[in-house]
Every structure is written in C-alpha cells, then in structure tokens.
Amino acid sequence: MSDSSLTHDIQSRLSELADVTLDDRLTFADLTTLHLGGRPRTVVRCATASAVAEVVTLLDAHSVPLLVVAGGSNLVVADGDLDLVVVLLENDSLDVDVATGRVVAGAGAVWDDVVAAAVSAGLGGIECLSGIPGSAGATPVQNVGAYGAEIADVLVQVQLLDRPTGTVSWVPASSLDLAYRYSNLKFTSRGVVLAVELHLSTDGLSAPLRFGELARRMGGTARWPVAAVRDAVLELRRGKGMVVVEEDHDTWSAGSFFTNPVVDPAVADAVQAAVRATRGDDDADRMPRFPADGGEKLSAAWLIERAGFAKGHPGDGAPVRLSTKHTLALTNRGAAKTSDLVALAREVRDGVREVFGVTLVPEPVWIGVSID
Ligand SMILES: Cc1cc2nc3c(=O)[nH]c(=O)nc-3n(C[C@H](O)[C@H](O)[C@H](O)COP(=O)(O)OP(=O)(O)OC[C@H]3O[C@@H](n4cnc5c(N)ncnc54)[C@H](O)[C@@H]3O)c2cc1C
Incomplete structure (x- = not known):
C-alpha cells in the first residue's frame, strides 16, 4: 500500500507523546464487534483526553487520514489494507457525584460501566441504556437510544476537540443537532468527543418508562427503582442477542x-x-407505526420478517446470517469477510424494497466500503 502522508517522522513524533502507544498488530477484525475488516496503517492508543487531542491535531495538520475508534460496535470496515490511522480512545476516567447526579465520563470509558456505576449510586436516567456496547464518547455521535430513552434526555455537554481549529472546549448538547440515531458528529469530521457530562436524577428512580415491552415487564409505565429497570433491560437485550x-x-x-x-x-x-x-x-392491524418527526416510523425488523427473511437467514453454514435471535442484526458466524456482510445487507435491503417500496438505511458507519 502506498501512502506518503504517514511518514517515519510523524510516527516517531506520535510515539514520543505522553500517554500514547503505537500498535501495529491490530486489525479491524480485532477492533470491531463484527470482527470484520482489514489492517489500518497503525493504531495509536490514547490513554488520556489530551493524548487524543494531540494525536488528532498532529495527524490533521499533516493531512493523514484517521478514524477515531472506541468500542468498534458501530463500524462496518472494508477487507484488506486501509490507508488510515486508527486513533483508539482509551481515556476511561469516570466521576459520579451521588449528591448532584452529575456524571462525567472520559470518551473511552466503557458505556455500560458508566451505566452500572450510575445505577449502583442510585442515579436515574440511563438505566434503559444498559447493555449498549461501546464507549461513553460515542453515545452522542448517533444519539444512542433503546427502550424509550436516548442519551439526548440526559446529556448536558460534551468536551469536544473541534478538528478544523484544533481547539478543545465544552459545548452544550444543543449544539450537536441530536435526533433519532443522528448528530452532526456522525459521518462528519467535525470533532472528537473527549468527555461527556450527564445530569441524572438522584431519587433512586428510573425515568418514566415509555417502551411497551419494558413497561409490561416492570408492571407499568411509572418510575421504578433503577437497579430493577437495569436488570429487566439486560434480560430483554440478552434474549435478543443485543x-x-x-x-x-x-x-x-x-x-x-x-x-x-x-x-x-x-x-x-x-x-x-x-x-x-x-x-x-390480523397481521396488518398489528403493524407497528408511530408518529415521528418527518412522518411515521415503521419497524425495520418487522418489515424484514414480512419481506420473507426469517431469523438465521440464509441458514446454517453461511458465513454471515441474520441473528437467530433478532432479524435486525447481521452477524459474523466466525469466518466471514466484510464482502459477505455487504452481500447480505444488499439482499435484505433490496428484498424489503421490492416487497414494500421502502429503502432501509444502514445504521453503522461504513469505512472503505458501501452498500450501494
Ligand atoms: C450488540 C449490539 C447492540 C447495540 N445496541 C444499540 C442500541 O440499543 N442503541 C444504539 O443506539 N446503538 C446500539 N448499538 C450500536 C453501538 O453500540 C453504538 O452506536 C455505540 O455508541 C458505538 O460506540 P463505539 O464506542 O463502539 O463506537 P465505534 O464503533 O468505535 O465508532 C462508531 C463511530 O463513532 C465515531 N466515534 C466513536 N467515538 C467517538 C468520539 N469520542 N468522538 C467522535 N466520534 C466518535 C467513530 O469514528 C465511528 O464513526 C449496538 C451495537 C451492538 C454490537
């Protein structure tokens, strides 16, 4: 692979930075929950927020292509060699103030560790987001959500490295255009989240439950003890392979x-x-459709099933299958390539479009490969 932008000089300057380690062994198959994807130029592990900021600023100044990666749980990456440097976020500080409900987490903190710590401190507002893989810093990127809650409900501000200017500052959540599985950080090079600040409730109770399946499990839409809601969410998620x-x-x-x-x-x-x-x-009357900004929201999983794709499609032995627990997850059975995943993604998207005239849009970020 030819790339003159990542010179030996830049590599040695990176390796001299505090709290930075270069790791040439890792591939995207090691870094992603799909266990798919080829080899980046190198992986720069950053243990502190200032290390992240210095590394990204240095690479940007020399126009070296980079990808910020944390948990790798929302990434589809091409096979083969990739002409980019991975900046791996490992700044995992966590500060939980039980009295005020203020939680500040480094971007590289494991998100579910943040939820577990908040819940065990009796803080409420993120219990429905239990079990979501990945990092605290990625939660604003696509405004993660589950079981009727989303990070926008509790996010106060983020510490952001603004990539065009190289400046670091705290910016309010309102500046991120948070919407359903979207922010202005997703699919852009606007900036890198270095830390997040959340404001949670301190009375030991969850937010009111808005999601039918969870409310039924708990016994109603009221507020419930946070630990009980977390347990119920984790149980529901495990049953779906989530x-x-x-x-x-x-x-x-x-x-x-x-x-x-x-x-x-x-x-x-x-x-x-x-x-x-x-x-x-009977089936038509049960079709999920809910009012949403811009129209009505349908259920992708429900459409996929009605278009003829059952759980586990296309069956035993295939390198990539729909999860046997949930039709909305495409899964690597162990020996897949990204090209296998893309082929199944196209088959499902095209099948749903053929039957219902609705074009499903992938949720993850795609690197070096496209569904089109
Ligand atoms: C089993 C499973 C269940 C899931 N369930 C849910 C769910 O219920 N709800 C939901 O919303 N999502 C869900 N996801 C998707 C995923 O977990 C989330 O999107 C998560 O927030 C991604 O975090 P990450 O650290 O793994 O990001 P990565 O995959 O490492 O990165 C994803 C994208 O965000 C960018 N990025 C990451 N960190 C930062 C940062 N600090 N600053 C700027 N950009 C950054 C990356 O460059 C990349 O473009 C699920 C994924 C899996 C595998």
Missing part, C-alpha cells in the same frame, strides 16, 4: 443494522395495505 457475549456469534454484530424508516403517512398506508393483501387483517 448484549455482546464473545462466545455467542449472534452477538458478533453492529447491533441494529438498519434504522427504523421514517416515511410519509401515505407510504405507511401503502405498506399496511400490502401486508393486508398478502398476510391478512
């Missing part, structure tokens, strides 16, 4: 592979009519 367990290939995924489509109400009507015609009234 908690990473290394020995379970149903969890070698990027989580939900497609976002739930938001469509015009007329399109939702047409989808429901198509279901009615082919599958009958």
